[in-house]
Amino acid sequence: MQAIILDTETHTLNGLPIEIAYAPIKIESGKLSLDKSQIFDQLYQVNQPISYAAMAVHHILESDLVDQPNYREFQLPEQTRYIIGHNVDYDVAAIARCGVDTSKLKPICTLALARHVWEDAEAHNISALIYLISKGSDKAREMLKGAHRADADIILTANILMHIIHRLNIQDIEQLYIASEEARIPKSITFGKHKGTAIQDLPTDYIQWLLRQDDLDLYLRKALETQLVK
Numbered sequence: 090m091q092a093i094i095l096d097t098e099t100h101t102l103n104g105l106p107i108e109i110a111y112a113p114i115k116i117e118s119g120k121l122s123l124d125k126s127q128i129f130d131q132l133y134q135v136n137q138p139i140s141y142a143a144m145a146v147h148h149i150l151e152s153d154l155v156d157q158p159n160y161r162e163f164q165l166p167e168q169t170r171y172i173i174g175h176n177v178d179y180d181v182a183a184i185a186r187c188g189v190d191t192s193k194l195k196p197i198c199t200l201a202l203a204r205h206v207w208e209d210a211e212a213h214n215i216s217a218l219i220y221l222i223s224k225g226s227d228k229a230r231e232m233l234k235g236a237h238r239a240d241a242d243i244i245l246t247a248n249i250l251m252h253i254i255h256r257l258n259i260q261d262i263e264q265l266y267i268a269s270e271e272a273r274i275p276k277s278i279t280f281g282k283h284k285g286t287a288i289q290d291l292p293t294d295y296i297q298w299l300l301r302q303d304d305l306d307l308y309l310r311k312a313l314e315t316q317l318v319k
Contacts, residue, residue, distance in 0.1 A: 092116070092171035092197075092262045094123070094246050096239040097183040098147040105135035106160050106183045107149055110239035113166070114173070114247065116262050121251045123244075130240040133160035147237050163187040171262050173197040175215050175246050197262075197269040199250055205272040206256045215245050222252050273308045274315075288312045 091113055098108040110130040114123045134154045144150065163184065170193075174180040177196040185191045203213045210221055216233050223229035236245060259265045277287045283295060296313045299305060305313075 091166060091168045092173065093166065093169055094173045094243050094250070095177070095180050095184070096174060096242040096246065097180045098149060098237070098239050099143060099183055100135050100137055101140040101143050103179075103182070104140075104143070105137065105186055106133060106163070107135055107139065107154060108132050108147065108239045109160075109163055109184065109187075110243050111166075112243045112247070114250075116254065116259065116265060119254060119258065119260050121247065121254055123247050125244070128240060128243060129166075131163070132157040133163065134158070135160050147239075149238075160187050163189065165189055169194070171195045171197055171266060173199060173246070173250065173265075175203075175242070175249070176200045195266050197266050198273055199246055199253065199269075201272040202253045202257075202269055203249060205268075206253055215242060215249065218249050219245055222249065274312045275309055276312070278309075288316050291316070293317070 092115070093111040093113050095109070095111040097106040097110075099105060100107050108131070110128065112123050112125070112128045114121060116122075132149070132154055134157050136159075139149060139151060139154075165184070172181060172194050174196070175198075177198040177200075181191050181194065181196050200213060203210070203218055207213065207218070207221060211217065216236055219229045219233055220226075232245065232248070236242065253259070254265065257268055259268060275288065278284060278291060283291055291313075296317055300310065300313055300317075
């Protein structure tokens, strides 16, 4: 089973991928390894204009996509089982729009894990975390000069992941997946009239109402169901 760190850049928010990068990784006896020579990075045409808001983030221009393959040509490497990303659901959804079958993948979210490990951090985006773990060093600033391009974000995510693995004493990829699943279960509600309220303090009738909603987030559903059976 192969594990990869994946990052995508899209033509607009929740849009089609115009850049996809990934790198195979291994976790053995608590040590993360990534071979930079194995990084895949490809630009894609999507036959739709890039929004200026998206352009301001990744700085990919229309001219960069001339003569690039169509995004539907993207394929995951064979036997990919685990996909690691910062807000990984965004990237999994992006490659699903390429026609990739994502139903059997095990996504691992470094954003959720970072929120668990550095609970009191001011921010949990990639750049803030790199400065946090390096204590605001010059090296961090150099590392971040290429941030928000998919290939650079792969390396930055791997750096954050290395620290997460150490802090949580993770020994292998399946243990990391389990830790991610646990970290993704919310402790408080983030919307509605009870926004900011701890799950354990929500009124029972409100929990029951939420559970009847078909579009309820999977991890919020788990938290609410656990609370109901207590």
